[in-house]
Amino acid sequence: MKRMIASVLFSWAVATGVAGANDQKELDAVGKARAVALAAELRCLVCQNQTIADSHAELAVDLRRQIHVQIAGGKSDAEIVDFMVTRYGDFVLYRPPFKATTAFLWLGPALFVLVGVIVLLRFLRTRRTRAQSDVPLTEAQRKMAAELLAGATPRESQ
């Protein structure tokens, strides 16, 4: 319980804060579009399921300002993404890079589909072979069935 309260307070602490100084230079249209595109690619670590473009958390505001400042400073998109990743890790990217630790993340869905298709194909094949082996009864079997239905004790037939 104490832990829960602490985590609630912790998230609250994240959400409130003191706004920093506004030292933004005005960007041109291209720069603005780049800033928006970049912000939409980066995850806000406070809200986690929002991009820093969507989030109103203090940190998102700061990171948007950081993007702004860096674009104004002539940094490329790759450099800005790199800046974020060195500080916050791959988690900050909505599209994490493909590497050993994320292989299961990327390949997992394809793997599940593959397993599903294999199971389905096997199921269909066994069903088909079962249907083909549906040969008519022999005369002896037919007789036995008739006796069973009539309620008599069936004799073991060769």
Place this chain on the structure above:
Amino acid sequence: MTKFLLPLGGFIAIFAFLFIGLGLNPREVPSPFIGKAAPTFELGNLHRPDSRFGTQDMAGKVWLLNVWASWCVACRDEHPLLVDLAKQDTIPIVGLNYKDKQDQALAWLKQFGNPYRVAVMDADGRIGIDFGVYGVPETFLIDKKGIIRFKHIGPITKKAWEEKMLPLVRELQKS
């Protein structure tokens, strides 16, 4: 037999994954800094703003960088522990006063006690970003060579300190 074992196995696998997932804390994002050199900073001293204090002043020491703020309620949770550590002189703690106002930070330390060897002001949170801080409190354990060895997210509990951090601190202090 496999007819039953296969779905059962699948169920157990899914159950295990989900069960482990329940125990994970999504707030604890692994820091990319572990094992890497701590970002350097030089900031104004909270108590004497005209004097500067930086990472190079802690070179050759094992130390904690504790990110805190007077507006952070969770910081009060861990504060008694930090004060204890300072009293016992276990490890020097540097306070990074994150996005705070000087007078409020000073009043807060007066009220709850000051465990910091030095507290520095990161008023606009720029150094916080360099350390990948995304919530307060956060605490970094930095070794003699200036490498970050551990990061604790959220208030340090007694359990976390004794089980995870203290053994590492002792080990680093010996080397």
